[in-house]
Amino acid sequence: MTSIKLWKDKDKQQLDPRLFSERAEKLAQEVAQEGGKHKNKSSQLRRYFDEIVRLNTMAQSGDADMEQQVLPQVHMLVAKVVYAKGRKLVTDSFVEMMKNGIEQIDNQKDLQVFTNFLESFMGFYKVYGPN
Numbered sequence: 001m002t003s004i005k006l007w008k009d010k011d012k013q014q015l016d017p018r019l020f021s022e023r024a025e026k027l028a029q030e031v032a033q034e035g036g037k038h039k040n041k042s043s044q045l046r047r048y049f050d051e052i053v054r055l056n057t058m059a060q061s062g063d064a065d066m067e068q069q070v071l072p073q074v075h076m077l078v079a080k081v082v083y084a085k086g087r088k089l090v091t092d093s094f095v096e097m098m099k100n101g102i103e104q105i106d107n108q109k110d111l112q113v114f115t116n117f118l119e120s121f122m123g124f125y126k127v128y129g130p131n
Contacts (some may be wrong), residue, residue, distance in 0.1 A: 006104045008114045020120040033037035034091045037130045044089050049118045056115040059108045066108055
């Protein structure tokens with residue numbers, strides 16, 4: 001499983017220039033291949049992407065406190081993804097990708113980068129994943 005690293009240098013706010021292209025595509029291929037036709041369906045993965053987008057929007061708008069409201073909900077997504085794995089809806093590779101990305105989220109900028117990564121991943125997944 002290819003892990004994701006949101007920042008090339010977090011202190012300098014430098015992104016990996018290939019995070020949204022090569023890295024996202026490679027992970028989409030891995031997740032699609034592991035899921036086959038019965039797991040990791042686009043509609044299932046889209047639920048988690050939509051939730052990340054919703055939380056990112058809350059954080060950007062300032063309607064919710066990042067530390068007290070948004071981050072706990074972001075980290076709760078790990079439990080939701082693991083639950084979906086228990087129901088045999090998603091695979092280990094998708095769970096690990098989500099865990100790996102969520103563990104790196106400490107602030108709104110991290111959340112924005114992860115949201116952008118998932119957007120790229122979902123675009124590639126549409127090509128490689130089941131219909």
